[in-house]
Amino acid sequence: MAKKLSIVLLVLSVSLSIVSARGATEAQSDVVKLEFFQQKTEAVNTYATLIEKFQAENPGIIIEQVTVPEPHIVLLTRMAGGDVPDIFSDYPTQLQFRDKVATGLVLNLSEYDFMNRVNPGMLEMAKQADGNQYALPISQNFGGVYYHMDIFRDLGLEIPKTYAQLIEVAKTLQKNGITPFIFADRNMIEHSYLISSGSISPGFLGHLEQVQAGSKKLADFPLFTRIAEVTLELRTYAKPGSLGVAYPQSAELFANKQAAMTLLGSYALTTLNSANPDAEIGMFPFPGDVAEKTSALAGIDAAVCVSSKTEHRDAALKFVEFLSRKENAQLFSDLDKTPSCIIGVEVKNENIKEVIEVINRGNVTPWIKGVFELSVVNDHNKVVQQLLLDGDIQSFLKQYEKVFADSRY
Numbered sequence: 001m002a003k004k005l006s007i008v009l010l011v012l013s014v015s016l017s018i019v020s021a022r023g024a025t026e027a028q029s030d031v032v033k034l035e036f037f038q039q040k041t042e043a044v045n046t047y048a049t050l051i052e053k054f055q056a057e058n059p060g061i062i063i064e065q066v067t068v069p070e071p072h073i074v075l076l077t078r079m080a081g082g083d084v085p086d087i088f089s090d091y092p093t094q095l096q097f098r099d100k101v102a103t104g105l106v107l108n109l110s111e112y113d114f115m116n117r118v119n120p121g122m123l124e125m126a127k128q129a130d131g132n133q134y135a136l137p138i139s140q141n142f143g144g145v146y147y148h149m150d151i152f153r154d155l156g157l158e159i160p161k162t163y164a165q166l167i168e169v170a171k172t173l174q175k176n177g178i179t180p181f182i183f184a185d186r187n188m189i190e191h192s193y194l195i196s197s198g199s200i201s202p203g204f205l206g207h208l209e210q211v212q213a214g215s216k217k218l219a220d221f222p223l224f225t226r227i228a229e230v231t232l233e234l235r236t237y238a239k240p241g242s243l244g245v246a247y248p249q250s251a252e253l254f255a256n257k258q259a260a261m262t263l264l265g266s267y268a269l270t271t272l273n274s275a276n277p278d279a280e281i282g283m284f285p286f287p288g289d290v291a292e293k294t295s296a297l298a299g300i301d302a303a304v305c306v307s308s309k310t311e312h313r314d315a316a317l318k319f320v321e322f323l324s325r326k327e328n329a330q331l332f333s334d335l336d337k338t339p340s341c342i343i344g345v346e347v348k349n350e351n352i353k354e355v356i357e358v359i360n361r362g363n364v365t366p367w368i369k370g371v372f373e374l375s376v377v378n379d380h381n382k383v384v385q386q387l388l389l390d391g392d393i394q395s396f397l398k399q400y401e402k403v404f405a406d407s408r409y
Helices: 002-029 041-057 071-080 095-102 113-117 120-126 149-154 163-175 186-200 204-213 223-236 247-255 266-275 313-324 326-336 350-360 374-390 393-406
Strands: 032-037 061-066 087-089 140-148 261-265 281-284 296-300 303-306
Touching: 032 071, 032 313, 041 061, 041 266, 041 313, 041 326, 061 313, 071 095, 087 313, 113 313, 120 296, 140 149, 140 186, 140 266, 140 350, 186 204, 186 223, 186 247, 186 261, 186 296, 186 374, 204 223, 204 393, 223 374, 223 393, 247 261, 247 266, 261 266, 266 281, 266 326, 281 350, 296 350, 303 313, 313 326, 374 393
Parallel strands: 032 061, 032 087
Antiparallel strands: 087 303, 140 261, 140 281, 140 296
16 A cells, blocks of 8 residues: 555656646746847946846846947857847947848837937937838937046146147146046047047048049148147157057046046946046047037947847837836936937936037037948058058058048949
8 A cells, every 4th residue: 555655656746747847848938038239348237237127027038138349240240140139239320230231130110109219310310221210229429538527627727628728738737747648559549530530620521421432632621631730749648658558448547547638439438437436537529729610529329229030029129118218218328427319318427518518519520430331441540540650641641542532442
């Protein structure tokens, strides 16, 4: 009798184990896991906070944020092989994004109501060749001159309104034993060059388009000589060896007051705050030779897309809709310290108000990757780097024109 009872109990135990395992498998199968390939490394923690909030509201959906070195190259390679993440961040104003849209691998978001929450100006900027929207713009980016507000205050320095005033500020800083500028290595040359050149010669990218089209010569725009002069002069007030200092290190050095100013974009603010939470850092627009011509580098920064091939479209769209809500966009803006693309979100960072005022006046320089192909941009950056290495302005102008004239064919 005892033996029969043991056998019965064993059978029941095995049966219950099978049922339990099946139940667990079924429960797990109800959970949707989405890969979120995220290219903006400075926003990892910001997105992590929002993902945690989203998952608390949607326990059946898991968002796995993935970040890798050289994310733009990795994403292009994956997409070329048809391997598209469920959700991914991208830059809808760049020409490379148009190529991704052309593959048919990015979901058209135009028909979804949550897109109506986006500032119309940002929507217009993100519009693709077919007139549709393939990314939800979340935040705006911009570039300018970061500065230590307390250093300026202690020396009685005011924010310069012209380039000449900026140089006077640099000279005063030097006289007081403070390095005026720090720059990052060759990978960041493009950013500092765009920030300064857009104010020295507003519309200079449009002039380069004319050179590329063959309708104008570089010599038709004498301010390119002035751009080169300013590019070289700024480096005379900088910490030596800047071309060998990687961006993260240069940001950390600036944050810890190894220099009073640096030329970077809004993407760097979280990095700077992490490097020195106690630093009082502000930003002003790089001043032009004429104050009224001062411009700010600006565009769409954080933007999120959905794969047209994902097996979990509804879940992916639920996350994108979540990001578009005003309260969540406000949280993103507060954490990332950047202006939002979502209607009604307030900019709470008073330390960047001078730059925002310039942008709101419409004095904006676009990112070069939204105007020219990546191969042209890379050649452009190499020529600017060579200028910084040899200081030869005439050679720079000759090679600069060649980059755009040759890309015509």
